[in-house]
Amino acid sequence: MNSTSPTRWIIAGVDGSDSSRYALEWSANEARLRGLGLRIVTAVPPHEKEGPFSEFVVRGRTEEAPQAADARALLDYAREWITRIYPELVVEARLVEQRPAEALLQEAAEPDAAAVVLGSRGLGSFASAFVGSVGVEVSAHASIPVVVLPKKHETAQGVRGRIVVGVDGSETGQRAARFAFEQARIRSAELVAVSAWQPITAFASSMGPVPAEVFDDESVAAAARTTLDEALAELRSAYPDVSVQARAVRGHPVVVLLEESTPADLIVVGSRGRGGFRGLLLGSVSQSVLHGAHGPVAVVH
Structure with missing residues (x-):
C-alpha cells in the first residue's frame, strides 16, 4: 500500500x-x-x-x-x-x-x-x-x-457504464454537468446529457392567460435544446476527449433520467434545479431520482 x-x-x-x-x-x-x-x-x-x-x-x-x-x-x-x-x-x-x-x-x-x-x-x-x-x-x-x-448494483470493477446527467440551465445543474464531464473523463465513459421538456399545456391551467405561441411544442423543444447546447458549450471545450450525446427529450425530468439509465450507469443531478424553491435544500427531481434509480446517483450542490 x-x-x-x-x-x-x-x-x-x-x-x-x-x-x-x-x-x-x-x-x-x-x-x-x-x-x-x-x-x-x-x-x-x-x-x-x-x-x-x-x-x-x-x-x-x-x-x-x-x-x-x-x-x-x-x-x-x-x-x-x-x-x-x-x-x-x-x-x-x-x-x-x-x-x-x-x-x-x-x-x-x-x-x-x-x-x-x-x-x-x-x-x-x-x-x-x-x-x-x-x-x-x-x-x-x-x-x-x-x-x-442502491441495494442491488452491478459491481464497480469491469463495468463500463455511461454517465447520465440532467441539465436544466440552473447553477446547480451546471455544477452537476461539470462533475459528470469529469467522471466521464476519468472513467473513459460516454456522457449522455439530458434536458427534459414538457408541453406547456401541462401547466397552463395554473398559469393564467399565456401567449398562443408558447403552446407550440416545437418552440418548447427548441428552447430546451438551446438551454442544453449553451450549458454544454464550455464543458465540451474543457473536456475535448469526452464523447457526449446531447438529448432534449419530451417528458418529466425524473422519468426521462430513469429511462435513459441502466443499473451500470451513474446518474448525476443538481441538488435543486431551476424550478425548485429556494428554501429547499434537495429538490423534488433529485429526491425522486434517488428513490427510483437502479444504479448509483450523484447529487451535486
Whole structure:
C-alpha cells in the first residue's frame, strides 16, 4: 500500500448491508481512478447520557459496548477487504459515536473531503445507520457531491457504464454537468446529457392567460435544446476527449433520467434545479431520482 498520505479523501459510509458493500466498492474504485485516499466510516448511536440509570450504566461500563465492537469488526473487515482488492490505495477507517447522518456530514465538512458515498438501504441494529432517509439528509446538506448506491448494483470493477446527467440551465445543474464531464473523463465513459421538456399545456391551467405561441411544442423543444447546447458549450471545450450525446427529450425530468439509465450507469443531478424553491435544500427531481434509480446517483450542490 502506498505510504504517501493523500491530500483528499473519498468518504464511504458502511453498515454491513448489501448497498453499503456496493458503496464501499464504488468508493474504492473512485478513489483509485482519481488518485485519492479512501476513508471508511461507520457510526453507532452515542451512549445514553440522561435518564434515571444513566450514571450507573456509564460508571459500570468497563468494556466496549457490543454495538461498538460489532462496528469496529465491520470496519476492520472492510479495510482488509479493500486493501486486498486495491493494494495501492491509502485506506483509513473511522468509528464515530454520532447519528449516522451527522457522522457523514461531519466528515463531508472536512476540507480534505472530495465526495461522500453511501448505500441507499441499511440493515437492522447498528447497521440501520445508512438507510434511505440518511441518504436524503446527507444529499441535502453536504456541500460536496454525494453518491448513493442502491441495494442491488452491478459491481464497480469491469463495468463500463455511461454517465447520465440532467441539465436544466440552473447553477446547480451546471455544477452537476461539470462533475459528470469529469467522471466521464476519468472513467473513459460516454456522457449522455439530458434536458427534459414538457408541453406547456401541462401547466397552463395554473398559469393564467399565456401567449398562443408558447403552446407550440416545437418552440418548447427548441428552447430546451438551446438551454442544453449553451450549458454544454464550455464543458465540451474543457473536456475535448469526452464523447457526449446531447438529448432534449419530451417528458418529466425524473422519468426521462430513469429511462435513459441502466443499473451500470451513474446518474448525476443538481441538488435543486431551476424550478425548485429556494428554501429547499434537495429538490423534488433529485429526491425522486434517488428513490427510483437502479444504479448509483450523484447529487451535486
